[in-house]
Amino acid sequence: MKSDLDALMKTRNLDALIVFGNAEHNPPMTYLTGGGHVSHATLIKKQGDAAILFHGDMERDEAAKSGLKLISYSKYDFDALSKKSNKDDLLTGALRCELMLADAGVNSGRVGVYGTYDLSAVFGILSHLQKLMPAMEFIGEAREDSIFMHAMETKDESEVARIRKMGKITTEVVGKIANFLTSCNVNADEVLLNDDSSPLTVGDVHAKIRLWVAEHGAELPSGFIFAIGHDAGVPHSSGNPTDLMKLGQTIVFDIYPAEAGGGYYYDFTRTWSLGYATPEAQELFDQVKEIFEKLNDNFDLNAPFKNYQKMVCEFFESKGHKTPLHTKSPVEGYVHGLGHGVGLNIHERPFSSLSNGDDHRLAPGVVITSEPGLYYPEKGMGFRIEDTLWVRPDGKMETLAEYPYDFVLPMKNWKK
Amino acid sequence: MKSDLDALMKTRNLDALIVFGNAEHNPPMTYLTGGGHVSHATLIKKQGDAAILFHGDMERDEAAKSGLKLISYSKYDFDALSKKSNKDDLLTGALRCELMLADAGVNSGRVGVYGTYDLSAVFGILSHLQKLMPAMEFIGEAREDSIFMHAMETKDESEVARIRKMGKITTEVVGKIANFLTSCNVNADEVLLNDDSSPLTVGDVHAKIRLWVAEHGAELPSGFIFAIGHDAGVPHSSGNPTDLMKLGQTIVFDIYPAEAGGGYYYDFTRTWSLGYATPEAQELFDQVKEIFEKLNDNFDLNAPFKNYQKMVCEFFESKGHKTPLHTKSPVEGYVHGLGHGVGLNIHERPFSSLSNGDDHRLAPGVVITSEPGLYYPEKGMGFRIEDTLWVRPDGKMETLAEYPYDFVLPMKNWKK
Numbered sequence: 001m002k003s004d005l006d007a008l009m010k011t012r013n014l015d016a017l018i019v020f021g022n023a024e025h026n027p028p029m030t031y032l033t034g035g036g037h038v039s040h041a042t043l044i045k046k047q048g049d050a051a052i053l054f055h056g057d058m059e060r061d062e063a064a065k066s067g068l069k070l071i072s073y074s075k076y077d078f079d080a081l082s083k084k085s086n087k088d089d090l091l092t093g094a095l096r097c098e099l100m101l102a103d104a105g106v107n108s109g110r111v112g113v114y115g116t117y118d119l120s121a122v123f124g125i126l127s128h129l130q131k132l133m134p135a136m137e138f139i140g141e142a143r144e145d146s147i148f149m150h151a152m153e154t155k156d157e158s159e160v161a162r163i164r165k166m167g168k169i170t171t172e173v174v175g176k177i178a179n180f181l182t183s184c185n186v187n188a189d190e191v192l193l194n195d196d197s198s199p200l201t202v203g204d205v206h207a208k209i210r211l212w213v214a215e216h217g218a219e220l221p222s223g224f225i226f227a228i229g230h231d232a233g234v235p236h237s238s239g240n241p242t243d244l245m246k247l248g249q250t251i252v253f254d255i256y257p258a259e260a261g262g263g264y265y266y267d268f269t270r271t272w273s274l275g276y277a278t279p280e281a282q283e284l285f286d287q288v289k290e291i292f293e294k295l296n297d298n299f300d301l302n303a304p305f306k307n308y309q310k311m312v313c314e315f316f317e318s319k320g321h322k323t324p325l326h327t328k329s330p331v332e333g334y335v336h337g338l339g340h341g342v343g344l345n346i347h348e349r350p351f352s353s354l355s356n357g358d359d360h361r362l363a364p365g366v367v368i369t370s371e372p373g374l375y376y377p378e379k380g381m382g383f384r385i386e387d388t389l390w391v392r393p394d395g396k397m398e399t400l401a402e403y404p405y406d407f408v409l410p411m412k413n414w415k416k
Numbered sequence: 417m418k419s420d421l422d423a424l425m426k427t428r429n430l431d432a433l434i435v436f437g438n439a440e441h442n443p444p445m446t447y448l449t450g451g452g453h454v455s456h457a458t459l460i461k462k463q464g465d466a467a468i469l470f471h472g473d474m475e476r477d478e479a480a481k482s483g484l485k486l487i488s489y490s491k492y493d494f495d496a497l498s499k500k501s502n503k504d505d506l507l508t509g510a511l512r513c514e515l516m517l518a519d520a521g522v523n524s525g526r527v528g529v530y531g532t533y534d535l536s537a538v539f540g541i542l543s544h545l546q547k548l549m550p551a552m553e554f555i556g557e558a559r560e561d562s563i564f565m566h567a568m569e570t571k572d573e574s575e576v577a578r579i580r581k582m583g584k585i586t587t588e589v590v591g592k593i594a595n596f597l598t599s600c601n602v603n604a605d606e607v608l609l610n611d612d613s614s615p616l617t618v619g620d621v622h623a624k625i626r627l628w629v630a631e632h633g634a635e636l637p638s639g640f641i642f643a644i645g646h647d648a649g650v651p652h653s654s655g656n657p658t659d660l661m662k663l664g665q666t667i668v669f670d671i672y673p674a675e676a677g678g679g680y681y682y683d684f685t686r687t688w689s690l691g692y693a694t695p696e697a698q699e700l701f702d703q704v705k706e707i708f709e710k711l712n713d714n715f716d717l718n719a720p721f722k723n724y725q726k727m728v729c730e731f732f733e734s735k736g737h738k739t740p741l742h743t744k745s746p747v748e749g750y751v752h753g754l755g756h757g758v759g760l761n762i763h764e765r766p767f768s769s770l771s772n773g774d775d776h777r778l779a780p781g782v783v784i785t786s787e788p789g790l791y792y793p794e795k796g797m798g799f800r801i802e803d804t805l806w807v808r809p810d811g812k813m814e815t816l817a818e819y820p821y822d823f824v825l826p827m828k829n830w831k832k
Contacts, residue, residue, distance in 0.1 A: 037654065115534075116533060124556025219638075
């Protein structure tokens with residue numbers, strides 16, 4: 001949680017944090033500002049002190065929404081700094097940064113640098129700054145082990161409320177898509193039809209998903225998945241837009257909308273077969289459903305996440321599937337990890353990899369996905385069920401948005 | 417243009433470029449890959465050689481769409497590198513980067529670093545890499561003067577076609593909004609009404625804009641502007657969602673949709689007054705329209721962009737308004753620059769600031785905005801007209817999406 005930052009800084013021997021970039025699509029900045037349309041900001045937090053947000057004059061109103069201490073860039077005489085640097089923009093930036101650090105009371109020590117931003121400019125500025133301030137050491141951290149990833153790992157109730165709200169939007173859109181698909185007419189080749197009797201394509205469904213997510217004012221990363229048949233069997237395939245929507249084929253529908261501007265995510269997957277399912281598909285789906293339910297019955301407070309990855313692997317191997325437990329990078333069977341944390345990053349701590357340490361665990365306040373699946377692209381089928389779950393402070397696991405798990409969706413205007 | 421990169425590298429004494437990050441929302445990467453859903457990629461281009469895209473195995477298909485030479489990360493034995501680094505993820509990344517640079521034939525010299533990405537991890541990797549490869553110098557460049565910003569400044573025909581397509585989507589959405597607004601019923605207080613007779617708010621219009629842009633599969637940055645009255649007079653205000661939509665008030669509507677995944681943008685603004693306009697507003701609008709047209713009549717091939725900023729300032733000052741020509745950071749009158757380049761960045765070279773050099777010019781192939789405006793927040797009014805224009809290779813200026821400039825939009829169900 002945010003309140004852990006000072007303790008984490010102490011442990012890591014970081015005297016200050018500096019975050020570069022916009023308040024949107026920039027998790028560390030969004031984390032501390034709460035969001036808002038603040039461009040080209042800089043945030044400095046000295047250990048033990050409140051964070052200071054440096055911003056352009058034009059964005060004062062949006063910056064004020066953060067509740068942080070504010071300093072306008074106009075405090076620093078850009079023309080004078082530019083003259084001092086001989087119009088070297090990177091050196092000018094470094095000179096300004098030096099003044100900002102001084103205003104934050106940071107004159108020496110180890111400073112962690114963060115942000116999703118134009119790394120060329122920041123690298124150039126930091127190269128100058130390191131020379132200007134030899135008593136300072138600037139530190140980069142590995143993505144999945146950064147101080148922010150550790151602080152973000154456990155969520156407070158206001159963060160969970162934001163994730164829950166995205167879950168509500170997600171399940172509403174999924175319900176609308178299910179209703180739309182099952183209301184379609186079907187031709188003699190078992191292909192779904194648009195109102196004008198043209199065949200319905202995966203691309204048509206993609207457009208509806210985008211539209212209905214946008215209607216809620218949420219953001220839909222372009223990697224969302226609505227894939228049928230072969231592509232449902234390839235975990236990272238978004239679905240081929242020209243594929244026809246047919247009965248009796250597996251559909252994997254995986255969406256992870258976020259608050260507009262790159263805020264909190266929700267992650268969700270269902271697998272459907274329209275009208276009917278082949279016996280083989282039904283059997284594989286039932287296996288995924290069985291282990292999904294077994295996981296929910298077994299999740300334990302503070303247990304290492306990888307224990308459940310192992311449980312899934314052992315279950316699937318007992319059914320004759322390949323898994324990462326005994327096969328390196330399988331392309332068929334159970335081919336990925338069980339889950340990951342969800343927050344301002346769609347993938348964040350804790351992770352479920354078998355190689356992770358026990359510190360990736362179901363601690364109170366973490367929000368994780370549980371998403372077992374089976375993939376057989378050559379058979380033209382794939383399966384995944386995914387919910388986003390919160391480990392509540394009382395130790396109970398709570399699914400943040402309920403939605404039915406039905407595999408076969410009966411068609412309203414079609415019978416076998 | 418892309419074909420200028422090698423010459424620019426030579427001029428800047430850069431032996432290689434290295435771009436980090438995803439192929440989406442990452443202009444330098446998108447520029448060289450063309451887009452596609454490739455996450456956590458690395459791209460290395462040696463001077464004179466074709467670029468190599470390094471990618472994860474799972475994203476082979478998307479990576480292949482780039483047409484670039486591909487190398488899968490799986491070529492590099494991650495477990496061995498991780499062992500060598502004692503499980504230091506940043507050092508592991510640097511060791512892999514060293515091998516990738518060697519595969520690209522880059523063993524010494526100056527290497528520019530680029531990308532919009534997690535700068536903490538990249539800074540950490542580069543810090544290690546600099547120690548591993550002392551014969552190499554890693555260089556960051558200032559955002560607006562980077563080699564990519566210079567290459568991107570002039571567009572080839574395929575890029576212009578993509579911008580033009582976004583212009584078509586933009587004007588279709590704007591036309592739908594105009595039609596929607598003018599079809600509304602109006603109450604006795606001159607407030608527009610929803611179908612259920614509740615008052616129509618700016619927030620309602622924002623939702624429609626988001627919906628109709630999404631319907632086209634385009635992306636709408638959350639900073640788009642549809643603002644009325646006072647907020648129309650504040651250039652960066654998105655509009656207050658709870659403001660009521662009323663007749664006879666100025667509306668500034670500024671949207672800049674992009675291709676999904678963060679591709680090419682279009683930038684567009686119109687100013688409207690529904691039903692009627694006050695005489696004062698009409699007079700100010702007419703001034704903006706007059707200079708907008710005068711600019712179109714005067715744009716000259718290869719002329720410095722700032723000449724036109726000066727022309728606008730002089731015109732507005734002759735009408736009694738404050739401008740940046742003789743007032744530092746005015747908050748009323750003409751308060752911003754005339755325009756900027758548009759491409760994979762919503763703001764890119766050339767820029768129109770009076771302080772810029774003559775190299776910011778209307779060279780063949782540049783795509784710019786022309787967006788004069790007037791702002792009087794205390795009077796509750798603001799005005800801006802903006803088109804995106806292409807300086808064609810034949811030297812003619814072409815507006816990339818035509819749309820009427822009407823200020824007063826007559827209401828279909830209301831008469832004064």
